[in-house]
Amino acid sequence: MVADPLSRVFSALADPTRRDMVARLAIGDATVSELAAPFDVSLQAVSKHLKVLEDAGLVSRSRDAQRRPVHLEAEVFDLMTKWIERYRRRAEARYRRLDDVLRSMPEESAPPPPPEGTAS
Amino acid sequence: MVADPLSRVFSALADPTRRDMVARLAIGDATVSELAAPFDVSLQAVSKHLKVLEDAGLVSRSRDAQRRPVHLEAEVFDLMTKWIERYRRRAEARYRRLDDVLRSMPEESAPPPPPEGTAS
DNA sequence: CGATTGGTCAACCGCTGGGTTGAATACGGC
């Protein structure tokens, strides 16, 4: 899995089980078994999910005797938030602009608008 | 593809090509061919990508003669943003709390903390 | 030391995702 960071984060969170794990980890660190408990899957499956989350930078794992406590890393969320906010704002701005245009020229809507239609 | 909305949105954006398309659409609506131009894939592949984005509620498609202009829908972004913000805030709050704890009791860190380790 | 607990590695399996090509559909122009 050698994808770009953003793809890794998004695809890590595209799985509901992994999102649930993140939700659980937001409350506090947990061991693999603790994380596995609520889910009806093998420990190995959970281990795989954790690897995905770790590769995405969403969690980190340390060591405590036999246990491997999992810790949620909040910073990576920013990567997503920034990307999302960027395009959302642009889209919303466009929407408001269009709104203005429609208000200022209400007759230009039904018939074929002049020539070309590529630019904006 | 009958997954929950959040999974659909995250997994739609897990693909770099689709993110690029969203970026392009943030500038303004575009036809399928226009969207396809920058990418080195077939028109059919682009059509599939658009279907994924549409199923996720990220874009909508109308009709203009033979063309099917694609429009970015900003609202769905909120779904993600809300989810992300929720857990990020919790994780950050925990982090600050831990910080406080560590500051107030600097000796309790290295040796095995009392018994049990499940709760928090 | 051997046994137990906690977790990972490896191989495999069925399904889906992203890509292809080729045929079909939906319009507008003539």
Place this chain on the structure above:
DNA sequence: GCCGTATTCAACCCAGCGGTTGACCAATCG
């Protein structure tokens, strides 16, 4: 009505994902 343009549908291919089981490490307990 026919042709070209814009897009989608259908079938197929291959890689990767999420799941399994079985074997394997790591560390603590007796």
